[in-house]
Amino acid sequence: MSQSFGTIESPSAHRVSETLLETGNKAATPDAGPSAASIVATTPGSSTSVGQPSAANTVSAAAMDEVHRQQQTREPFQVVGMQKWVGRIVEIDDEVFTAELTSVSGTSPTLLADFQTRNLGPDDAPNARPGDIVYVTVRSVEAVGRGSTMTSNVRLRRLGRWTQSEVDQIEELTRRKMRSLADLVD
Amino acid sequence: MGESIVVHVGGGKWVIVDSCRNQDGSVAPLTYLHGIGVDVARDVLLVVGTHAHDDHISGLADVFAQCCRARFVCSQALTKEEFVALTAQEDLFSDLLRESSYAEYSRILKLADEPNRRSAGGIKPLVRAIAGRPVMDAEISPVGRVVVLPVSPSDEAVTRSLRVLATARARPDNSRGLRRIDPNELAVALWLKVGEKRILLGADLLVGPQGCGWIAVLATFIPDAKASLFKVPHHGAPNAHHDGVWDALLQPAPLALVAPYRAGRNRRPSESDRARIRSRTPHAYVTAPTRPPLPPRPTMAALSSIATNVRLANAMTGQVRARSQVGDERWDIAMTSPALRL
Numbered sequence: 001m002s003q004s005f006g007t008i009e010s011p012s013a014h015r016v017s018e019t020l021l022e023t024g025n026k027a028a029t030p031d032a033g034p035s036a037a038s039i040v041a042t043t044p045g046s047s048t049s050v051g052q053p054s055a056a057n058t059v060s061a062a063a064m065d066e067v068h069r070q071q072q073t074r075e076p077f078q079v080v081g082m083q084k085w086v087g088r089i090v091e092i093d094d095e096v097f098t099a100e101l102t103s104v105s106g107t108s109p110t111l112l113a114d115f116q117t118r119n120l121g122p123d124d125a126p127n128a129r130p131g132d133i134v135y136v137t138v139r140s141v142e143a144v145g146r147g148s149t150m151t152s153n154v155r156l157r158r159l160g161r162w163t164q165s166e167v168d169q170i171e172e173l174t175r176r177k178m179r180s181l182a183d184l185v186d
Numbered sequence: 187m188g189e190s191i192v193v194h195v196g197g198g199k200w201v202i203v204d205s206c207r208n209q210d211g212s213v214a215p216l217t218y219l220h221g222i223g224v225d226v227a228r229d230v231l232l233v234v235g236t237h238a239h240d241d242h243i244s245g246l247a248d249v250f251a252q253c254c255r256a257r258f259v260c261s262q263a264l265t266k267e268e269f270v271a272l273t274a275q276e277d278l279f280s281d282l283l284r285e286s287s288y289a290e291y292s293r294i295l296k297l298a299d300e301p302n303r304r305s306a307g308g309i310k311p312l313v314r315a316i317a318g319r320p321v322m323d324a325e326i327s328p329v330g331r332v333v334v335l336p337v338s339p340s341d342e343a344v345t346r347s348l349r350v351l352a353t354a355r356a357r358p359d360n361s362r363g364l365r366r367i368d369p370n371e372l373a374v375a376l377w378l379k380v381g382e383k384r385i386l387l388g389a390d391l392l393v394g395p396q397g398c399g400w401i402a403v404l405a406t407f408i409p410d411a412k413a414s415l416f417k418v419p420h421h422g423a424p425n426a427h428h429d430g431v432w433d434a435l436l437q438p439a440p441l442a443l444v445a446p447y448r449a450g451r452n453r454r455p456s457e458s459d460r461a462r463i464r465s466r467t468p469h470a471y472v473t474a475p476t477r478p479p480l481p482p483r484p485t486m487a488a489l490s491s492i493a494t495n496v497r498l499a500n501a502m503t504g505q506v507r508a509r510s511q512v513g514d515e516r517w518d519i520a521m522t523s524p525a526l527r528l
Contacts, residue, residue, distance in 0.1 A: 090449050091449070111497065159363055166278075171271070174270055178267055
């Protein structure tokens with residue numbers, strides 16, 4: 001199931017892209033990234049005596065210094081908050097749509113909110129209809145030296161297309177329902 | 187958000203029209219009736235779903251489930267294959283399509299099929315609302331004759347709506363999705379005769395187009411007496427206002443009741459809607475303010491980067507209660523906050 005994104009910049013915040021955030025996360029893990037992997041490699045068959053630096057030890061120490069230098073030049077990021085809602089479009093026109101939002105975490109009551117239709121993206125905005133599902137995500141990120149920033153996005157849930165098999169199932173259930181309905185309705 | 191009407195038709199018997207939920211999720215008409223000691227399993231005669239918009243149908247299946255002796259009334263279009271196919275889509279692919287108003291009707295159809303639903307006389311649990319054909323006509327002591335008469339939808343409205351419903355039917359290679367299609371033209375407006383009183387419940391019925399809506403009602407329905415109570419249709423919106431309704435079907439200065447609509451950007455009744463209604467009657471009441479309450483500040487702050495006009499979907503349920511004694515023309519009004527005079 002494909003998805004499209006509209007990324008919204010908070011007007012007063014710096015932009016923090018998702019790619020940058022993921023890189024920050026990878027740097028935080030001890031064995032991630034090609035630089036770290038080459039550092040821990042050792043020369044097969046070498047041995048080390050206490051107090052005597054060997055060729056293998058010398059390479060490892062220098063490599064570790066390089067790791068530390070790289071880590072110090074990267075800005076640490078921390079996601080300090082994330083809120084998600086699942087919404088259903090209530091009304092929509094060319095400019096604005098209204099969605100009823102249910103908090104995924106259950107931390108906020110059911111809401112109504114208006115969004116710019118163009119934020120659904122050029123592919124989805126023209127096709128969105130009342131009843132369609134949208135996902136809303138708001139992230140708060142703290143970066144050293146840059147303060148708190150916020151990113152948010154709203155995207156339409158794409159459901160794909162009906163297959164013949166699914167249509168056949170629907171039609172069969174419809175026929176069964178109509179047969180029983182005949183006995184139930186005056 | 188939403189509206190629901192409960193009508194005492196005399197002798198401890200009730201009719202429920204539409205359903206909505208309270209702020210805590212409980213079903214408003216059931217909460218009210220339980221609160222005043224009504225045995226809904228025994229004393230509710232009819233449950234009416236005027237149309238399948240969320241603000242009229244939320245919790246309706248729960249209502250029908252508990253009112254196990256009641257018959258369910260809905261537009262005849264909702265018993266046709268075009269609509270039933272949409273409930274089948276909902277049944278089979280609800281995890282994909284997520285809950286929709288069709289889920290309520292789907293459950294209602296299943297409830298109607300349960301063995302305990304048929305009366306000893308073999309009376310069927312579902313009744314089609316067809317304009318001009320009563321869905322109830324009974325003598326109830328001490329009130330007298332009670333008639334519940336749908337005045338809409340017209341045949342033309344049903345035909346038009348079925349064409350629209352058919353476009354939403356699943357076809358191979360069409361986009362999946364359960365589009366909300368329930369034109370207000372399909373709405374079931376009800377004329378009630380309760381003894382000597384007449385009541386017009388306007389649902390969300392619109393003015394037209396030609397052959398549909400209030401235009402069709404005025405062309406085909408001539409009451410034996412005018413109504414003294416009017417549930418204003420479609421939240422007071424201008425596309426549901428027809429002067430002919432006020433002139434031909436309602437007494438001068440009737441009691442007018444309005445339920446607000448706060449889900450969309452155009453909230454109803456607007457200031458001009460209120461002025462229009464007040465120009466027809468000074469006795470107008472709305473069950474809640476048009477402006478919805480705001481959510482907690484942190485929630486608003488979180489969404490402010492991407493959304494505007496953030497508000498609570500569900501708020502405290504207001505109530506307007508109109509009571510009139512047998513043989514008395516007056517209506518006594520009691521309001522439960524946040525209901526107010528229009």
